[in-house]
Amino acid sequence: MSLLDYFRASKPKSATIAKERLQILVAHERTARSRPSYLPELQKELLEVIRKYVNVDQEAISVKFEQDDDQETLELNIVLPDFQQDNKQVNM
Amino acid sequence: MARIIVVTSGKGGVGKTTTSAAIAMGLAKKGHKTAVIDFDVGLRNLDLIMGCERRVVYDFINVINGEASLNQALIRDKNCNLLYILPASQTRDKDALTLEGVGKVLDELSKDFKYVVCDSPAGIEKGANLALYYADDAFVVTNPEISSVRDSDRMLGILASKSRRAESNAEPIKEYLLLTRYDPNRVKSGEMLGLEDVQDILSLQLLGIIPESKSVLTASNAGVPVILDEKSEAGQAYEDVVARYLGENRPHRFLDDKKGFFRKLFGGRS
Numbered sequence: 001m002s003l004l005d006y007f008r009a010s011k012p013k014s015a016t017i018a019k020e021r022l023q024i025l026v027a028h029e030r031t032a033r034s035r036p037s038y039l040p041e042l043q044k045e046l047l048e049v050i051r052k053y054v055n056v057d058q059e060a061i062s063v064k065f066e067q068d069d070d071q072e073t074l075e076l077n078i079v080l081p082d083f084q085q086d087n088k089q090v091n092m
Numbered sequence: 093m094a095r096i097i098v099v100t101s102g103k104g105g106v107g108k109t110t111t112s113a114a115i116a117m118g119l120a121k122k123g124h125k126t127a128v129i130d131f132d133v134g135l136r137n138l139d140l141i142m143g144c145e146r147r148v149v150y151d152f153i154n155v156i157n158g159e160a161s162l163n164q165a166l167i168r169d170k171n172c173n174l175l176y177i178l179p180a181s182q183t184r185d186k187d188a189l190t191l192e193g194v195g196k197v198l199d200e201l202s203k204d205f206k207y208v209v210c211d212s213p214a215g216i217e218k219g220a221n222l223a224l225y226y227a228d229d230a231f232v233v234t235n236p237e238i239s240s241v242r243d244s245d246r247m248l249g250i251l252a253s254k255s256r257r258a259e260s261n262a263e264p265i266k267e268y269l270l271l272t273r274y275d276p277n278r279v280k281s282g283e284m285l286g287l288e289d290v291q292d293i294l295s296l297q298l299l300g301i302i303p304e305s306k307s308v309l310t311a312s313n314a315g316v317p318v319i320l321d322e323k324s325e326a327g328q329a330y331e332d333v334v335a336r337y338l339g340e341n342r343p344h345r346f347l348d349d350k351k352g353f354f355r356k357l358f359g360g361r362s
Contacts, residue, residue, distance in 0.1 A: 013282025018238045019289045026245050026293055033249045 035065045046076070054080055094127075094202040097209045098227035098265075100251075102243030104214030106235045107272040110308055111330070112211035113141045113317040115231070118334030120175035121319075124206040127166065129197075130180035131223040132213035133189055139179045142169065143315025153181035156193030162200050171320060176205075186218050194222050216250060226256050229266045229337075232296060235273045236285040241293055248294070269296035270333060273304045276349040287347065300333035302326055303346040 043063045050056055056078065064075040099112045109130075116128035129152060130138035139145040144167045150160035155178070162178075169175035178197075181188065201208050212223035224230060230251050234244045251265050252258055258265075271290060278284035287301060307324030311317065319334070321327040325346055332342050 015279070015282045015285050015289065018285055019292070022238050022241055022285075022293055025242060029242075029245065030249075 031067070034067060039063055039065060050078060056081060094198075094205045094208045095229065096198060096202075096227050097207060097229045097231060098212055098224040099209060099231045099233060100212040100220065100224055100247050101233040101240065102214065102216060102220075102247040103235075103240045106233050106240050107270075107302070107308075108214070108233050109138050109141050109211055110312065110318060111231060111233050111270060111272065111302075112138060112209050114319040114327075114330040115334055115337070116175060116207075116209040117169070117172060117317040118319050118330060119207045119209075119338075120169070120172045122334065122338060123174065125174045125176075125204065126207040126209065127176045127178060127201050127205045128209040128211060129178040130211050131189070131219045132211070133180045133184055133186050133219055134182065135213065136180035136182050138177065138211050139167075140315060141312050142177050142317065144169070144177055144179075145315070148179045151179045151181040152197070153184045153188045155197055156188065156190065162197065171316070189219060189222050191222065191225065195226060198226050216246065221250070221254060224251055224255055224265075227251075227265050228257075229268065231268050231270050231299065232294070233270045233272055234290060234294070236271060236275075236279070236287075236290055238285070241285065241290055244294060248296075267296050268299040268337070269294060270299050270302065272302040274301045274346065275304045276347060280349070298344070299336050300329050301344060301346050302329045302333075 043061060046063075047056070047058065047061055050061070060079045060081075062077045064073075064077070066073045066075070097115070099108050099115070101108050109132075112128055116126050120126040128138065128142070130136045131152075132138075133153065136151075139148055147167050150165035152165070154160040155162050155165045166176040166178055169177060198208060210223040210227065213219040224247075230247075232244050232247060234240050248267060251267060255265055257263065269291070271287060274287075275284055279286040287298070291298070303325045305318075305324055305326035307321050308318050308326050311321055311324075311327075318324060318326050319330040322331070329346055332345065335342055
């Protein structure tokens with residue numbers, strides 16, 4: 001920090017910080033809201049099916065839902081357990 | 093047919109009951125027969141703010157359960173004979189409120205009243221959901237404070253998805269913003285979110301800004317809605333809110349601190 005910066009005293013006001021935090025948070029929560037409500041249930045059932053064959057835990061599965069203007073994408077990512085020292089990933 | 097207004101916020105302590113009492117009184121004073129209902133079962137407080145706590149005999153739950161008629165439970169306001177209060181039950185469980193029961197009471201009120209104001213409890217549980225379910229208009233009460241703005245945004249999501257109008261694909265609930273406990277001085281010095289900051293996030297139709305005012309506490313101490321304190325800034329601000337809601341075009345006051353201006357003018361220290 002230079003001496004000039006010290007005198008400039010350009011510390012952002014607390015209301016500005018509040019607004020920035022809010023904008024990020026609200027945008028995030030709004031996208032979460034528009035996601036279909038069946039996602040957690042889908043994730044749970046998928047986990048059950050996969051567990052019949054491979055022993056994976058809860059964190060090994062991620063379900064991502066994205067919405068663009070004209071299409072919706074459902075991305076499913078399963079990390080298979082680490083045998084033979086390399087990660088095998090199944091992407092669907 | 094009555095117009096059903098829900099006063100909601102998500103967050104507690106932002107001024108829902110103060111606002112419900114004030115606007116119900118304001119509407120009644122303008123000559124519209126108005127009922128105000130407390131949906132906060134178990135933690136009723138509207139009766140205190142309206143100053144009728146000692147006249148409560150029957151309550152909302154009694155009416156829903158058929159233990160009393162609506163006319164027996166409605167309390168006529170002592171200051172305005174077009175205003176009636178329907179208190180919440182203090183002893184019953186929240187589950188006593190049912191969708192059908194609330195619908196039936198609102199239907200019956202609709203025959204006789206012009207406006208029904210539903211004072212929502214805080215939170216997003218049953219009482220809050222039922223308070224907004226049948227609404228035509230929503231007054232979203234927000235403080236210029238991050239947690240309140242976030243919760244208001246959450247409520248907007250619920251208003252848009254979990255109401256009768258949303259479920260029946262009718263015209264959506266009309267949403268209005270009431271920014272309460274506003275302190276123009278702190279906004280000016282960058283310590284408080286300003287109207288524009290809040291509107292950048294919520295972008296609602298603004299019904300009014302209620303300045304932080306000592307008269308709100310004084311009014312609740314006395315059990316008189318603050319709108320009747322015509323000398324107070326908060327009272328005047330609520331008067332404006334009611335007039336704007338009824339279609340009048342009034343400029344927004346209380347965005348600048350007048351005292352600060354005069355202090356500056358006469359060289360006094362703030």
